[in-house]
Amino acid sequence: MLENYLEINPEVKKALEENVPVVALESTIISHGMPYPENIKMAKTVENIIRENGAIPATIAILNGKLKVGLNEDELEYLGKSDCILKTSRRDLPFIISKKLDGATTVASTMIIANLAGIKVFATGGIGGVHRGAQETFDISADLTELSKTNVAVVCAGAKSILDIGLTLEYLETHGVPVVGFKTEEFPAFYTRKSGFKVDYKVESAKELALAIKSKWDLNLNGGIVIGNPIPKEFEMDYNAINKAIEDALKEADEKGIKGKETTPFLLDKIKSITSGKSLKSNIQLVYNNAKVAADLSVELSKLYK
Ligand code: PSU
Numbered sequence: 001m002l003e004n005y006l007e008i009n010p011e012v013k014k015a016l017e018e019n020v021p022v023v024a025l026e027s028t029i030i031s032h033g034m035p036y037p038e039n040i041k042m043a044k045t046v047e048n049i050i051r052e053n054g055a056i057p058a059t060i061a062i063l064n065g066k067l068k069v070g071l072n073e074d075e076l077e078y079l080g081k082s083d084c085i086l087k088t089s090r091r092d093l094p095f096i097i098s099k100k101l102d103g104a105t106t107v108a109s110t111m112i113i114a115n116l117a118g119i120k121v122f123a124t125g126g127i128g129g130v131h132r133g134a135q136e137t138f139d140i141s142a143d144l145t146e147l148s149k150t151n152v153a154v155v156c157a158g159a160k161s162i163l164d165i166g167l168t169l170e171y172l173e174t175h176g177v178p179v180v181g182f183k184t185e186e187f188p189a190f191y192t193r194k195s196g197f198k199v200d201y202k203v204e205s206a207k208e209l210a211l212a213i214k215s216k217w218d219l220n221l222n223g224g225i226v227i228g229n230p231i232p233k234e235f236e237m238d239y240n241a242i243n244k245a246i247e248d249a250l251k252e253a254d255e256k257g258i259k260g261k262e263t264t265p266f267l268l269d270k271i272k273s274i275t276s277g278k279s280l281k282s283n284i285q286l287v288y289n290n291a292k293v294a295a296d297l298s299v300e301l302s303k304l305y306k
């Protein structure tokens with residue numbers, strides 16, 4: 001039955017059958033998180049980085065209602081250029097599929113599709129979370145509930161301070177999702193290495209991480225794991241400048257009445273303009289940095305699952 005929905009490209013399929021490490025990548029970051037043409041350049045480079053580090057990349061998206069695992073160049077170009085690609089989270093999947101539409105997958109839906117395909121590791125930029133003011137708006141990303149039930153490890157650069165990082169970590173704790181710092185004790189805040197919040201566990205290597213993940217899943221402690229990998233120092237943004245930009249972007253979103261799934265793309269675009277493109281440069285570099293750690297992790301996990 002799954003074959004009616006899932007289209008895994010031959011290279012990824014073969015890798016999965018032969019226990020060759022595979023890393024999943026999301027597509028909302030391409031269609032809604034970065035402008036053209038930087039988005040396509042980023043998408044291709046990130047795939048190369050994963051290959052250089054011993055794993056096969058599998059960018060995930062929905063094209064013509066099919067769940068695609070592994071895209072070719074034309075498909076990547078299309079996702080980056082077209083403005084008819086719908087941002088697709090868990091609740092959107094049934095309709096994007098049955099109406100044969102094109103969808104860019106968020107962290108939540110990428111995890112779902114990666115898991116259906118048998119991919120255990122996923123690299124992205126930042127996860128969604130509890131938005132500031134969620135006490136009133138209830139705006140909590142479906143990424144967090146997905147992390148509580150779907151067995152995929154997500155390597156990210158933390159959560160942006162467009163979110164309430166403290167509440168995001170509390171929510172993850174309630175749902176039993178481990179939050180790990182990769183060579184750091186502090187949960188990173190995407191554009192900056194520090195957020196002011198501690199992680200639950202610090203790991204020093206991909207091997208140490210793989211051992212913890214395997215024990216979690218061996219014991220049927222279902223759900224994902226968040227690996228916070230800080231942006232490299234040389235690409236980090238100035239703490240005060242980025243937080244001022246975020247405050248201004250949040251104020252404008254509020255004045256314009258931006259809500260729901262539009263919120264994150266709107267804020268990212270505003271922050272980019274306010275920082276004259278500096279935030280985009282940092283965003284791209286932190287994704288590259290996550291791809292490397294995710295590839296190393298998938299290599300270590302594939303040894304344990306032999
Ligand atoms: N953070 C970014 N860039 C992004 C996103 C988050 O820096 O593109 C995207 C991811 O796909 C994430 C989604 O899963 O936004 C969360 O959206 P929402 O808050 O609507 O669930």
Ligand code: MN
Pocket residue numbers: 139140141142260261263
């Ligand atoms: Mn939301």
